[in-house]
Amino acid sequence: QQQVKQSPQSLIVQKGGISIINCAYENTAFDYFPWYQQFPGKGPALLIAIRPDVSEKKEGRFTISFNKSAKQFSLHIMDSQPGDSATYFCAASWNYGQNFVFGPGTRLSVLP
Amino acid sequence: DAGITQSPRHKVTETGTPVTLRCHQTENHRYMYWYRQDPGHGLRLIHYSYGVKDTDKGEVSDGYSVSRSKTEDFLLTLESATSSQTSVYFCAIRDGTEAFFGQGTRLTVV
Numbered sequence: 001q002q003q004v005k006q007s008p009q010s011l012i013v014q015k016g017g018i019s020i021i022n023c024a025y026e027n028t029a030f031d032y033f034p035w036y037q038q039f040p041g042k043g044p045a046l047l048i049a050i051r052p053d054v055s056e057k058k059e060g061r062f063t064i065s066f067n068k069s070a071k072q073f074s075l076h077i078m079d080s081q082p083g084d085s086a087t088y089f090c091a092a093s094w095n096y097g098q099n100f101v102f103g104p105g106t107r108l109s110v111l112p
Numbered sequence: 113d114a115g116i117t118q119s120p121r122h123k124v125t126e127t128g129t130p131v132t133l134r135c136h137q138t139e140n141h142r143y144m145y146w147y148r149q150d151p152g153h154g155l156r157l158i159h160y161s162y163g164v165k166d167t168d169k170g171e172v173s174d175g176y177s178v179s180r181s182k183t184e185d186f187l188l189t190l191e192s193a194t195s196s197q198t199s200v201y202f203c204a205i206r207d208g209t210e211a212f213f214g215q216g217t218r219l220t221v222v
Contacts, residue, residue, distance in 0.1 A: 006154075009152075032209050036211075041215075041216075042215060042216075043213030043216055044213050049209070089154055093209070099160065100145075100155075100157070100211055101157075102147075102154040102156075104152055104154040105154045
């Protein structure tokens with residue numbers, strides 16, 4: 001019940017295209033849903049996050065869509081760039097971020 | 113990097129030997145975490161701390177112990193390293209709702 005499922009495992013997108021990564025959870029106690037971006041040899045870094053009382057959040061080219069009833073959320077990267085090539089992790093936490101559960105990650109490759 | 117330093121950055125050790133990884137933070141955060149990252153599993157929580165001498169287990173704590181005698185340092189110990197503990201280990205701190213990660217330690221057990 002603490003799991004967060006993430007798909008696809010890997011994704012290849014042409015430059016300028018839309019990258020979409022999906023996540024699903026079971027535990028309704030989760031109250032915070034961040035996305036992390038990780039480049040090779042680096043630690044993950046927060047990209048964008050959403051609370052369950054909001055259905056969508058947009059920051060630049062990155063948008064989170066949240067469907068509370070379906071217990072699903074997704075990351076959309078518009079106008080994908082080669083510099084976006086990285087591994088993306090969705091996560092969920094409870095108690096206002098006391099502990100985090102991470103999805104298995106999606107490796108995104110944006111072709112020039 | 114939120115003032116997080118992990119040491120060592122790389123280590124190769126032999127099966128059965130003890131290993132200690134160190135996480136040092138400079139910003140007095142209460143919560144500190146140790147994760148391991150493996151292909152197909154994402155980041156899995158090993159142990160976490162919510163204050164000096166206050167620690168608790170995560171989902172993959174078997175074979176690991178931790179200590180936090182000072183706010184700034186969180187140590188992860190593998191009592192007797194096994195090949196299954198070959199992984200990349202990340203320390204993290206929590207600031208509000210956001211987790212900040214260190215650069216990671218790549219540990220290889222041969």
